Amino acid sequence: MAAKFLRQSSVPDKLEEKRSAVLDFIEHQKGLDRKVVLVTSGGTTVPLESKTVRFIDNFSVGSRGASSTEYFLKEGYAVIFLHRNRSLKPFLRHFSGYNFLDLLQLDNDNPNSDVKVKPEYQERLVCVLRDYQQVQKEGTLLMVEFQTLSDYLHLLQVCSTCLQSLGRSAMLYLAAAVADFYIPKDQMPEHKIQSSDGPLQLSLQLVPKMLEPLVKEWVPQAYVVSFKLETNKDILVSKSLQALEKYQHQLVVANLLDTRKKEVKLVTRDTCLDITMTTHELSQGQEIEEKIVKELKSLHSAFCSHDEQT
Ligand code: PAZ
Numbered sequence: 675m676a677a678k679f680l681r682q683s684s685v686p687d688k689l690e691e692k693r694s695a696v697l698d699f700i701e702h703q704k705g706l707d708r709k710v711v712l713v714t715s716g717g718t719t720v721p722l723e724s725k726t727v728r729f730i731d732n733f734s735v736g737s738r739g740a741s742s743t744e745y746f747l748k749e750g751y752a753v754i755f756l757h758r759n760r761s762l763k764p765f766l767r768h769f770s771g772y773n774f775l776d777l778l779q780l781d782n783d784n785p786n787s788d789v790k791v792k793p794e795y796q797e798r799l800v801c802v803l804r805d806y807q808q809v810q811k812e813g814t815l816l817m818v819e820f821q822t823l824s825d826y827l828h829l830l831q832v833c834s835t836c837l838q839s840l841g842r843s844a845m846l847y848l849a850a851a852v853a854d855f856y857i858p859k860d861q862m863p864e865h866k867i868q869s870s871d872g873p874l875q876l877s878l879q880l881v882p883k884m885l886e887p888l889v890k891e892w893v894p895q896a897y898v899v900s901f902k903l904e905t906n907k908d909i910l911v912s913k914s915l916q917a918l919e920k921y922q923h924q925l926v927v928a929n930l931l932d933t934r935k936k937e938v939k940l941v942t943r944d945t946c947l948d949i950t951m952t953t954h955e956l957s958q959g960q961e962i963e964e965k966i967v968k969e970l971k972s973l974h975s976a977f978c979s980h981d982e983q984t
Contacts, residue, residue, distance in 0.1 A: 675882035683824035696836045699816040703752040709843045711751045712833050714850035715739020716758025718823040727866045734851035736761030745967035752814040754833055759819045765806040823853045834892035842978045844896040856881050885921040897974045898923035905931050914941040
């Protein structure tokens with residue numbers, strides 16, 4: 675199913691260039707003995723027309739993926755950040771609510787004035803810029819962009835298969851909100867759908883679950899973390915356990931739409947750990963991703979040392 679989907683869907687631009695960039699990045703990190711995590715982030719679009727005017731989208735803004743990336747970098751991982759274009763990015767996200775021109779000022783008495791950062795933003799900007807420049811210097815972050823569902827799935831396959839050479843040192847952290855339904859290429863109209871044709875009826879097919887080939891074929895030794903989002907708390911843990919049973923990967927981060935920034939569950943086949951944020955922690959600007967990443971780092975280390983013992 676997955677292979678057929680990939681064969682029949684459109685391939686993203688410059689796929690081979692992207693594959694080379696991912697391979698070079700992984701080889702470099704391998705030489706430095708760094709663990710690498712693939713973080714997927716943001717929603718996927720599902721086009722309704724080949725020459726796309728309209729598409730189906732979802733709610734994800736990429737906050738989970740972008741913030742987790744920063745914490746993985748702090749914990750010493752190199753990160754491949756596979757993200758939806760226009761979703762939140764590590765470091766830049768701290769200023770996402772701002773018009774950047776509002777952060778700057780000129781000396782109005784001087785026609786040749788330099789551009790300066792307003793004093794009230796100095797501290798924050800210095801802090802973020804310092805971390806960002808450190809990451810740039812160390813070369814520990816690779817940004818890979820997607821927009822549509824098929825871009826995402828092709829790039830997921832490319833990144834995962836490239837990670838195979840790292841064995842257990844690779845982690846996959848699949849936080850992207852991937853569409854479950856799509857219109858196959860051969861059933862998609864080429865041109866813009868005309869409203870003059872009357873009300874629109876859509877028939878969507880199920881997207882094959884890529885976790886199956888990912889765990890079995892693409893990157894079988896890696897530590898794989900998937901995410902489960904629900905709106906009904908009564909089915910959250912059972913659905914996570916079903917996924918673990920079906921795909922045989924290591925862990926599910928289970929979250930509810932409304933409370934995802936305050937509480938998650940880390941579910942494995944035999945444990946369920948609640949991670950929560952107090953009101954005080956949230957008011958101090960602390961983020962749940964910091965706790966999630968710390969916990970995963972320690973589980974991943976145990977997973978890697980298990981390899982050394984066997
Ligand atoms: O991207 P975001 O920060 O707005 O939301 C994060 C999330 C809810 C998409 C993520 O935590 C998640 O659960 N991803 C998987 C969604 C799914 O079940 O397909």
